[in-house]
Amino acid sequence: MVESISSAEFLLLLQQGSVNVLDVREEDEYQQHHIPNAINFPVSEMGARVDELDQNELYYVICRSGSRSFTATEFLAQLHFNVINVLGGMNQIANEVA
Template sequence: MKEIQPQQLAKKQKTDEEVNVIDVREDEEVAQGKIPGAKHIPLGQITDRINELDENSYYYVVCRSGGRSGRACEILAAKGFDVTNIAGGMLAWEDETE
């Protein structure tokens, strides 16, 4: 599974590169903050809502610490999507980008 470090993703965002992020955390977790522009699809809904995603786009997937997003990456990759897990999840994002 491909992974990207949070600081690398933040750098891509700052250069106006198209960055599609899927946040697979639960509602109450996302309410505490998310990566700007991230699309919220809880892990338990990913297969039911896969039609909301463009199979020609590249996606970065995040959760709290990297476990659920890793599972989401496996599910999406099996369906033909090009995905990368954000290493360390939101815990690492907050540490690296603040």
């Protein structure tokens, strides 16, 4: 089961302070617009880069619409990472973040 959070709840967390954000879009999408301090961690590279993540941290996983982040969250949760999918993705919050 994939744990998820609404875009509104996620925005509140961002406003309250530092959270670990994994942006699983491809690099060109990330470069166009992203959440400050988000880690670009494309789904296409996830298997090769999973050792870069800390299993003791909580990560909020975001993409453009929520589809890739769901897949990424499911994959990482199976590897025992603490991950939460951000519903609606950047489509929902793009105008709210710098």
